[in-house]
Every structure is written in structure tokens, then in C-alpha cells.
Amino acid sequence: xxxxxxxxxENGLILAVVQDQKSREVLMCAYMNREALEKTVKTGIAxxxxxxxxxxxxKGETSGxxxxxxxxxxxxxxxxxxxxxxxxxxACHMGYRSCFYRNLKGEVVGxxxxxxxxxx
Amino acid sequence: xxxxxxxxxENGLILAVVQDQKSREVLMCAYMNREALEKTVKTGIAxxxxxxxxxxxxKGETSGxxxxxxxxxxxxxxxxxxxxxxxxxxACHMGYRSCFYRNLKGEVVGxxxxxxxxxx
Numbered sequence: 176x177x178x179x180x181x182x183x184x185e186n187g188l189i190l191a192v193v194q195d196q197k198s199r200e201v202l203m204c205a206y207m208n209r210e211a212l213e214k215t216v217k218t219g220i221a222x223x224x225x226x227x228x229x230x231x232x233x234k235g236e237t238s239g240x241x242x243x244x245x246x247x248x249x250x251x252x253x254x255x256x257x258x259x260x261x262x263x264x265x266a267c268h269m270g271y272r273s274c275f276y277r278n279l280k281g282e283v284v285g286x287x288x289x290x291x292x293x294x295x
Numbered sequence: 296x297x298x299x300x301x302x303x304x305e306n307g308l309i310l311a312v313v314q315d316q317k318s319r320e321v322l323m324c325a326y327m328n329r330e331a332l333e334k335t336v337k338t339g340i341a342x343x344x345x346x347x348x349x350x351x352x353x354k355g356e357t358s359g360x361x362x363x364x365x366x367x368x369x370x371x372x373x374x375x376x377x378x379x380x381x382x383x384x385x386a387c388h389m390g391y392r393s394c395f396y397r398n399l400k401g402e403v404v405g406x407x408x409x410x411x412x413x414x415x
Contacts, residue, residue, distance in 0.1 A: 177401050192312050192321055199319030201312055204375050216399070248395040248404065251387050255324050257395040267371050275368040275377040279336070281297050284368065 179212055183254040188224055190255040195262055195272075196245045202266035203274040205234075207256070219244050221258055238294045240264035265289055299332055303374040308344060310375040315382055315392075316365045322386035323394040325354075327376070339364050341378055358414045360384035385409055 182189055188206040195202055205223040207215070211231055214222040221242035225232040235241035242260040249256050265288040267274040276285025302309055308326040315322055325343040327335070331351055334342040341362035345352040355361035362380040369376050385408040387394040396405025 177397075177399050190310070190324060192324060194321055201314055201321060201377055203370065204310060204312060204324075247399040249397055249399060250323065250394040251389050251391075251396070252394070256399075257321050269371050271371075274370040274372070276371070277297075277369055279297050279367040279369060279376075 177249065179209060179216070181253065182212075182249065182256075183252065184209065185254065188226075191221075191223065191258055192255065193221065193242060193258045193260055193262075193266065196259040197261070200273050201275055202242075202260070202262055202272070205232075212256070215244055215258070216247070221260060234266075235263060238264065238268075240266065240289075240294075242266070264294075268295070270294075297369065299329060299336070301373065302332075302369065302376075303372065304329065305374065308346075311341075311343065311378055312375065313341065313362060313378045313380055313382075313386065316379040317381070320393050321395055322362075322380070322382055322392070325352075332376070335364055335378070336367070341380060354386075355383060358384065358388075360386065360409075360414075362386070384414075388415070390414075 187208050191207050193202045208224040211222040211224050221234045223232045241263045246259040265272045270287050270289045270291045271285040272288050273285050311327050313322045328344040331342040331344050341354045343352045361383045366379040385392045390407050390409045390411045391405040392408050393405050
């Protein structure tokens, strides 16, 4: 097990990319502090640091759309992590499975899996 | 086409996640400024902003390990982009196909595709 203290946090945060373990779809990006990463490792449920709310954020706590973490990878520079997860429902607050549901042409290419008004 | 000026740059930079279009492997994360994103769109070859060298960085310029960009997606918050690419050689300077070649247990799980000393 790699010591979480050896990872490179920038202003206390490390970047986390979240990928669906089965479909390999990239679901979202977020940031973790040391505590969020530790909680993620211990509980097997993705936790992040909300930079806007300035608090620990258990993804899906309100919506039920949890991310069950199956594997965590680290990059060569040790300044970002990749979570391979089983996503309950959708990762995106707009109702899509992935936050990357649009391309640069402006076309919607992602799958809508819930109606935000029914969930939040 | 979404206006590149409407994206949300933080200190002039936007996060880019790079994914292999075919294998769906997440290859790396890097940052782009407006110019790097524009060059990427115009040339179809991934360009980033090197935060350490403080300069525009055409990925693979030295090694030949270019990333041919097939599609660009943007996330719901418009503060990160996902590049779907065809990766020539390997994305990682350590010789692996992906920078995320280790898991948190410390095991090497990625595929080594070149010897760094032969390339750099």
C-alpha cells in the first residue's frame, strides 16, 4: 500500500478522475484532500473535497448516486488519482451518466439516466 | 461549435483528461490554456500548457508519441475537457501506455510500451 502522505497535494488537494469500471466511460473529475482520499479507501465509497462548499463531500449522499470504488490508481507524478467505480444512477447533476455528456460541437452525446428534478 | 471563450479557465488553465478512444484507457491528465486548446482543435494534435516549464507543450514533440485527437468533450461545469485520442506509442514518460500504471497497492498494472532511455 502506497503511503497517502507521499502523494503530491497542491494546496492540500489532489485531482481525482472517476471512470466507470465496466463501460470505461470517464464520469467526472473532482478534487480530494487527504481526508477524502482516506475515507474513500476505508469505506470503498468515493468522497471528495467540495471546493465551492469548502467541505468534505460524499458523492451521492443526497441523490443516492454513490460511487462504489473498485480500484484506485495513481499517476507517474503522484499528483492525480484514477478511481475505477461502479456508478449508482448517474454521476452528473444534470441527469447524465457522465459529466462529459457534450462534445465541443455542442452535441449531447451522453446518456441521460435520471431527471434532476426527481432527485434533488 | 462551443465558443472556447465560454469555457471556465482557472488562472488561465482548464483541466484536460486524455483517454484512448479505442481501449478507453485513461492515459493522463494535463492542463491547457486557451492557446493550447485552440491549437489542439485546429491541428488535431494534443497541445497542453506545461505548468513546470511555463510554456506551450506539444505532447510528443520530442518523443514522437503524439496524441491524435478524435473528439473533444466538455463537462457540465465547462471547467474540464476530455480528449478522446489515438495515442502513438505511450503517453507516460516512464514508458507506459498510461500514466496511471500503478494502483494504490503499489502494483504495476499498466502496459510498458517503450524504454524511456531509447526515446528521450
